[in-house]
Amino acid sequence: DVKVTQSSRYLVKRTGEKVFLECVQDMDHENMFWYRQDPGLGLRLIYFSYDVKMKEKGDIPEGYSVSREKKERFSLILESASTNQTSMYLCATSRPRRGTYNEQFFGPGTRLTVL
Amino acid sequence: SQQGEEDPQALSIQEGENATMNCSYKTSINNLQWYRQNSGRGLVHLILIRSNEREKHSGRLRVTLDTSKKSSSLLITASRAADTASYFCATDAWGNEKLTFGTGTRLTIIP
Numbered sequence: 001d002v003k004v005t006q007s008s009r010y011l012v013k014r015t016g017e018k019v020f021l022e023c024v025q026d027m028d029h030e031n032m033f034w035y036r037q038d039p040g041l042g043l044r045l046i047y048f049s050y051d052v053k054m055k056e057k058g059d060i061p062e063g064y065s066v067s068r069e070k071k072e073r074f075s076l077i078l079e080s081a082s083t084n085q086t087s088m089y090l091c092a093t094s095r096p097r098r099g100t101y102n103e104q105f106f107g108p109g110t111r112l113t114v115l
Numbered sequence: 116s117q118q119g120e121e122d123p124q125a126l127s128i129q130e131g132e133n134a135t136m137n138c139s140y141k142t143s144i145n146n147l148q149w150y151r152q153n154s155g156r157g158l159v160h161l162i163l164i165r166s167n168e169r170e171k172h173s174g175r176l177r178v179t180l181d182t183s184k185k186s187s188s189l190l191i192t193a194s195r196a197a198d199t200a201s202y203f204c205a206t207d208a209w210g211n212e213k214l215t216f217g218t219g220t221r222l223t224i225i226p
Binding site for chain 2: 040088090092104106108
């Protein structure tokens with residue numbers, strides 16, 4: 001089974017702090033994704049990476065950056081946390097879409113509160 | 116921008132009844148997937164239907180896809196308390212690794 005872990009389930013930070021959210025997967029998947037989930041808005045893609053050191057902006061990249069130095073690890077960075085970044089953050093992985101099947105596997109999520 | 120919209124936003128039914136959720140999307144797709152999310156947890160993949168398929172079954176789940184109407188439905192038969200969760204549809208386009216998720220349906224099964 002694919003295992004996707006996230007560094008924290010709950011996190012409380014102060015406005016202006018630099019925040020690191022880490023995601024680690026053990027199934028050698030090339031693709032990794034960061035989403036945020038807010039009530040009534042569903043999941044919105046922040047960034048994704050399709051290989052080491054490769055990244056692409058999603059729908060809402062402003063205020064975030066990412067790092068992928070190793071295949072199994074994908075970090076989301078909030079350079080200067082703000083209260084509007086209070087949200088649930090979800091990491092996901094998938095195999096490359098060589099066929100047509102691209103199921104995503106999710107971590108348990110990190111609920112971040114910025115005070 | 117959001118691709119999928121689920122309907123209804125929330126649904127409460129008695130245990131044993133069938134639950135139907137709908138998803139509409141805006142542009143041409145390759146696959147449509149359904150995911151379940153238990154409260155405060157990550158999403159779990161349930162079923163995938165390809166654009167050239169019209170219906171698919173998996174256990175108590177039945178998914179239909181109507182590409183002419185750009186819509187899909189998820190039917191859960193003989194519901195159980197453990198089915199209480201949020202359900203999301205997700206779509207992707209040809210050649211695109213990304214999924215676009217809808218806003219979800221919150222399903223509550225009343226024992």
